[in-house]
Amino acid sequence: MQVNQLSKRIWIYALMLLVAVTTVGPFLLTLFISLKSPGEGIYDGFLPANPSLINFVEAFERANFGSYFINTIIVSAIAIPLNLFFCSLAAYPLARMEFKGRSFALVLIISTMMVPFQLFMAPLFQLAGELGLHNTHVGLVIMQVSTAFGIFLMRQAFLRIPKELEESAYLDGANKFQVWYKVALPLVKPTLITLAIFTFMETWGDYLWPLINTTDSSMYTLSIGLAQLSQNFDGANLKLVSAGSILTVIPTLLIFIWLQKYFISGVTEGSVKG
């Protein structure tokens, strides 16, 4: 029995390690390629022979990664606060007030989550053009400043608040907006953080819409800049692509490590059927 338990444990660790190699391996490979010095072939050996940061310097100097970074930060900085504000505002009456049209609004919002973006990207592209939003930061975030997913997530959170807390605020003479702001919002702070993270991931890694909406390379986000750079997928350029990839992924990894538990609750809350 004892031996059995031990061998079972060894098997579990071996399996877990094998999976870890496949999930982490691509990151290590990319990191090592990005650290290879100019003379080195990218596929000659796994580890860099003479590690050098030259590719990261080049990414900023030659490949414009500084400007891509700034654009991506601006886009996230617009999207996150607006999405939190508008979604928590819209979700509140859907969770907490009785009014005509509530179920209609709710069903309409939730059912839009099923609609593939590719269905309406052409009309959206035209609309963005008419509104002068091509090649602008605001134009890049229009899909993220209020999202059906965010409203759904916030509504789930408001539904869990005990009603008594709000009722006592009403007795003190507060109006609905005050109760929302002063009582309800502080109670759903964890979900707000979760939504902030998901909005960040969404804007930081967004690819298709920026690809369509941006033609001016000074407006490229990291995803687009990286994809453009990788058009030339060989030799020396791949070291630059690797350095760019590492630069792009570092902020998301840091935020993930920092706010891990909110990521996880976001997945379980966001995926449970309404």
Place this chain on the structure above:
Amino acid sequence: MAKRLISNRTNKKMFKMTPWLFLLPSILILGTFLIYPILQAFHWSVLDYKLISGTGEFVGLENFKELFTDKAFWNALLNTLLFLLIVLPLNIFLPMVLAVLVNQKLRGVTTFRVLYYLPFVTPMVVGALMWKMLYSQNGMISDFLVKLGIFDSPTNLLVQQGTALVAVAVITVWKGLGYYMIIYLAGLQSLPKGVYESAEIDGASTFQQFRKITVPMLVPSITLVSILTIIAGMKVFDEIAIATGGGPAGATTTLVIYIYNKFMSLDVSIASAAGLVLLILAIIASLLQMKLTSKREDDLRA
């Protein structure tokens, strides 16, 4: 008393405005950038819409006729279904095994969990580029396959007609591992512990416990993972666009890539018609899946 009733009533009337004030910003934004373009796409699908002039004439079902007689469309539809057929079983099975593994009370398990989440928090463009390097002819995967004797000479799986779709699907599965694992973990943690203990006493092996207890009890999680996989799988764009661009020779051109290509060649009405097909598939898939799995849950209960 009467006065109070009246004031109450007006009060009530005024209150009805408030929910809509809360909803107003989102209604404006979603209405403008989501609902309106969706309705327009419906409209464009029965027009011969020209993006440049911004006009189009009513052509009835011509776009759908053109779509249904286009071989490339059927190829794209087939590829979308094939892609789902590859991804779905992997997404159901692999994250489940991972969840069972990291649900053990063992040292270092939390570290492994974190390592499994990494692909999920990585932007897809980065993930796809990393895998594209791994797949490259001089890359590790090709080396490995040659060493195993599967290929005689270095081969890039992404540029082979027969393997490209599977190779891309691997990227999708890799990226989703941690995400679906979390869903299974939530399911596992809600299972009663007593069942395993009595199974242990009855002498059931680990594998038997997994097959006879864990899998059947995880049916709700399996349903959820399946629906999410199907809906997300139909919309997959980034990894295909980056890794293969839809090639070689259309081997990875899914419906989404087909729509994108039509849009890029300014055939926006055909793109809208194809988009509607995609929408209908997404709706059918979720309805069908829900029905099938709720039936299976009933069978289990009976």
